[in-house]
Amino acid sequence: MNSDKRENIHNSDIPLICQSCEARHKGVCGALSPVQLTELNKVTTRTAHEHSSELNVIHEDQGHYSNILSGVVKLTKLLPDGRQQIVGLQFAPDFLGRPFSNQNNVIAEAATNVRLCSFPKNVIEKFIKGTPDMERRLHKQHLNELDEARDWMLTLGRKTAIEKLASFLVLIVSHIDPEGSAQNENLAIELPLKRGDIADYLGLTIETVSRQLTNLRKKGIVEIGAKRAIKIVNFDRLKTIAQSENV
C-alpha cells in the first residue's frame, strides 16, 4: 500500500482532470509528482476514437504517446496475403507506445470506442529520464504483456476451439471485473470484440467462433444476447474448460 504517500497530498495540487484518472492510480502517471503532473497536463490532449479506427498515426508518427482512458485497443499483425492475428489487447490505463525503442510492426486499432490521453513524445521521454519509477512502471506493464502473450501462445498452439473460446471469455471477464468475478455467477458483460476479432484473437475462423459459442450456450455455460451481450452462467465450468475440455 503506497497510497499513504498520496494521502498527504492535497488533491487540489493535482490537475482536476487527473484526479480520478486510472492512469494516475495504476498507470505510469502514478510515478509523477503533483508538479510534474501539472507540467505534463499543459501539453496533454484528450481524444475520442470510433471503434475500428487506426491509432498508430496518433501515437507513432505524430510524435505522441497515450494512456488509454477507456475502451479496448487491439494490436494486430498481418501476413502479406491478408491473414491476420491479434497479438495484444490493451485496456485502461495501459500506456500505448514505446519510448526509446520501436514497436515491432504492429497495427494499433480501436476495438471499441476509445478515449486516449496523449502526450508529445519528447516530454514523456524527458519525464522518464528524470523519474526512474516511471520506467519501472512501464517495464512492469511490458512484463504483464509478456506474460499474457505467453499464456496466449499456449492457447494458440495447444488448445482446441472450445478451450480457446473459454480461455478468451475468462480473460475478458478478468479484465472487466478484475476482483470479484472469480466467485460471481451470472455475470452479464458486453464483449469488447466482434466475432471476427475474436477469431483473429484465437487463430480461428468466424464460423468456428460462432459454433463454439453456440456450443457453450447449449451446455448451459453462457447465455448469448443481442449486440455482443453475454451472460456467464457458470464461470467455474468455463475456467475448467479453458484448461481442458474433457471433464
Add this chain to the structure above:
Amino acid sequence: MNSDKRENIHNSDIPLICQSCEARHKGVCGALSPVQLTELNKVTTRTAHEHSSELNVIHEDQGHYSNILSGVVKLTKLLPDGRQQIVGLQFAPDFLGRPFSNQNNVIAEAATNVRLCSFPKNVIEKFIKGTPDMERRLHKQHLNELDEARDWMLTLGRKTAIEKLASFLVLIVSHIDPEGSAQNENLAIELPLKRGDIADYLGLTIETVSRQLTNLRKKGIVEIGAKRAIKIVNFDRLKTIAQSENV
C-alpha cells in the same frame, strides 16, 4: 559504438572471466563499472547443465539469477493434461529470471548443454537499484522477448505447418548467425532443438514436423544430416515460405 568508453578502461581492472564474456558486451553486465564487476564476481558461480535438465531451481528457488554463457534455454508452459507449448527460447547472453516480480509459471529447461553464470538474487537487486542502466537493459531484453512472442503468435495462430517450420528455421538461423547469414546460402547449422521440442515450439506434432522437414528437403530448400545437422540450401526461398507458402 559505445566501445569508446570502454577503451579507456584497462582490461586488467575487469575480472579476467568477464573480459571476453558476451554478457558484458551485449547483456546486462554491460551496465556495470569495473568496480561493480569485481564486486559481483566475488559472489558469482559458473555452472554447466546437461540438456533436458531443469533450470528453475537454480534461478528461482535457490535465490539466484543467471546469464546464459552458452547453449539454448527453453521456457515451457503446461496444460494439466500434459499438452505443452514452448513459449520462449533464450540464447547467450540473455538474463534468466525476473528481479522484483515473478515469472508467470513457466518451466526453464536446458534445450542443449548450457553454461550459466549465476548471482545471488539480493546482490543483483542491489545493483539494479543503484544502476538505472541495468534496469534499462533488462527492460530492453524483455521488449525483445515481447516482440518475439508476438511474431510467434502470428506463426502459431495463422500459419500452415510448412510455413511454421520455415519460420522456425529462419529464427534459428538469425540467432546463430545474427549478421551475415541473410545472404549466405548453404549455411550449415546444428538445430538446438530436437523434433519434439520443435513440435512444442510450433504447436504441431512430431510427425508433422518430420513430414514438413522432409517436404522442405524434397523442394531442395534444405539438406538434412545426422545429429540435428541441417544445411540451408536456399535461405531466400525459406524466408519467402515463412511468410506465405504459395509462391
Add this chain to the structure above:
DNA sequence: CGACGCCTTGATCAACTTCAAATTTTGTGG
C-alpha cells in the same frame, strides 16, 4: 422497405492428428 453488416447454421473438404510400425541414430559396455 431494402440494403448492409454481422452472425448463425449446414454440408463438404483439407490439413493435421492419431495410431501403428519400420528405420535410423545415439549411447553404453565389452
Add this chain to the structure above:
DNA sequence: CCACAAAATTTGAAGTTGATCAAGGCGTCG
C-alpha cells in the same frame, strides 16, 4: 571398434478437427 539396447526420427494409413463454401436470419439505418 563393434554389438546391442534405447531413443529419436521417419513413414504410412485412417480418423478428426476446424476451414471453406454456401445460404439464410436478424437488426439497424438510410
